[in-house]
Amino acid sequence: xxxxxxxxxxxxxxxxxxxxxxxxxxxxxxxxxxxxxxxxxxxxxxxxxxxxxxxxxxxxxxxxxxxxxxxxxxxxxxxxxxxxxxxxxxxxxxxxxxxxxxxxxxxxxxxxxxxxxxxxxxxxxxxxxxxxxxxxxxxxxxxxxxxxxxxxxxxxxxxxxxxxxxxxxxxxxxxxxxxxxxxxxxxxxxxxxxxxxxxxxxxxxxxxxxxxxxxxxxxxxxxxxxxxxxxxxxxxxxxxxxxxxxx
DNA sequence: CCAGACGTTGTT
DNA sequence: GTCTGG
DNA sequence: CCAGACGTTGTT
DNA sequence: GTCTGG
Numbered sequence: 001x002x003x004x005x006x007x008x009x010x011x012x013x014x015x016x017x018x019x020x021x022x023x024x025x026x027x028x029x030x031x032x033x034x035x036x037x038x039x040x041x042x043x044x045x046x047x048x049x050x051x052x053x054x055x056x057x058x059x060x061x062x063x064x065x066x067x068x069x070x071x072x073x074x075x076x077x078x079x080x081x082x083x084x085x086x087x088x089x090x091x092x093x094x095x096x097x098x099x100x101x102x103x104x105x106x107x108x109x110x111x112x113x114x115x116x117x118x119x120x121x122x123x124x125x126x127x128x129x130x131x132x133x134x135x136x137x138x139x140x141x142x143x144x145x146x147x148x149x150x151x152x153x154x155x156x157x158x159x160x161x162x163x164x165x166x167x168x169x170x171x172x173x174x175x176x177x178x179x180x181x182x183x184x185x186x187x188x189x190x191x192x193x194x195x196x197x198x199x200x201x202x203x204x205x206x207x208x209x210x211x212x213x214x215x216x217x218x219x220x221x222x223x224x225x226x227x228x229x230x231x232x233x234x235x236x237x238x239x240x241x242x243x244x245x246x247x
Numbered sequence: 248c249c250a251g252a253c254g255t256t257g258t259t
Numbered sequence: 260g261t262c263t264g265g
Numbered sequence: 266c267c268a269g270a271c272g273t274t275g276t277t
Numbered sequence: 278g279t280c281t282g283g
Contacts, residue, residue, distance in 0.1 A: 001274050003248025035283045036248070065260070065271075076273045078248080089271045092260060109248070111275075125276095127249070165273080178274075223249055225283040 001079055002142070002163050002180035004222065005034045005106040006131070006233070007041075009139040014054070014102050017139050018043050018188065021051035032232045035225035036060050036078045042146060042161050043100040045192050052192070054102075057159040062149040063089050069151070069158075080145055082166040082181060082205035093145040093162075095200065098191050100183065101142035101163055105133040105233075107218055110175040129218040130175060131233060134182070136212060143181035143191060143204065169207035171215055182208040 008030035015023050024041060034040060039056040046053050061077040062069065077089075085094045110128040134140050146161040164181040172179045183191055183204060190201050217235040221227040 001248070003274085005248095033283085037281090037283065061272090063260095063271075072272090075271095076248095079273055081273070084272085087271090088262070089260095091262090107248075113276095129248095162272095176274095224251095225249065 001165055001176070001178045002106050002108070003036060003078060004225070005103045005142075005180075006133075007031050007034060007102055008104045008230075009102065013139060014041070017137075017185070018052060018054075018100065018102065018141070020054055021049075024054040026056060030230075031228065032230060033222055033225055033228045034059070036076075040161075041102055042144060042159075043102065043141075043192065044097075044146060045194050047194060050194075055159065057146055057161045059162075060160055061089075061093075061145065061147050061162045062158055062160045063147055064149050065089075066149055067152070077160075077162055079165045079178075079180075080162045082164055085164065085202075085205065086200075090145065093147055096194060096196065097146050098193075098201075099144040099146045099161060100188060100192060101144040101161065103140060103142055104138055105131050106142075106180060107131055107222055108172060108176050108179070109223075127220075127223055129220060129222045130215055131218040132172070132179075132213055132215050134208075134212060135214055137185075141183045141185075141188065143183050164205060166205055166207050169210040169213070171210040171213050179207060181205050 011023050011028045036059045039058050041054045042057045043052055043054050059078055062072050066072050080090050107129050110130060112126040112128060143164045144161045146159060149158045165178045166181050168176050168179045187204050191204060219232045219235055222232045
């Protein structure tokens with residue numbers, strides 16, 4: 001799954017990498033701990049001009065069919081399984097509302113059960129965060145879907161997005177069964193196409209080549225979504241190794 | 248995703 | 260909107 | 266036909 | 278256990 005990610009590329013780099021029509025009209029500070037329900041930049045085609053635009057959307061889809069925000073509280077729509085993308089709530093979005101999510105990395109957690117932890121008895125599993133990124137490019141794109149929901153009380157529109165997941169590649173398989181779908185730049189245009197003329201880009205929903213990715217232990221501070229900053233990227237040097245005892 | 252809260256009434 | 264269950 | 270759901274991950 | 282907030 002993908003439930004936390006990083007975006008540190010500045011406006012200029014994102015504009016160039018994604019060949020946006022213009023720079024995003026909102027601030028884009030680096031964020032080392034992006035969590036669900038927050039508003040993040042998403043790239044899609046403008047329907048009329050077919051230009052690539054970046055706009056802010058909420059992470060976690062609120063489908064246009066929702067009668068209230070509460071209806072989708074408690075159910076996770078931050079990810080969409082590639083395997084179920086052509087059914088239910090996702091079908092319409094996959095056919096017409098695909099988007100790119102700019103990122104520089106993402107986190108996955110290795111859950112270590114209490115029975116495998118040394119030292120004093122503990123009952124809670126330990127959550128060890130790992131950071132993943134691409135070797136060849138600092139910035140990349142998750143395959144995303146978006147939707148717009150009109151609040152019946154206020155009349156306001158809420159735009160929201162989800163990140164598509166697929167089976168894990170060899171790099172992630174040891175800690176997780178799933179990973180986010182990462183798109184190669186050569187496939188961006190096909191992914192965000194809205195004309196409906198071309199066949200659905202089902203072939204792009206594959207695990208990214210493990211040989212093109214890197215992984216490292218991240219700072220456990222990343223577990224709390226209130227923490228942020230560059231120091232979250234890597235495990236502190238003075239941190240003891242797993243299972244090691246201090247005397 | 249993880250962390251942390253999770254309740255009511257009445258009074259100030 | 261679209262699919263499933265009855 | 267109408268009514269009602271429509272999701273993911275992890276863990277056991 | 279389950280829901281909310283970030």
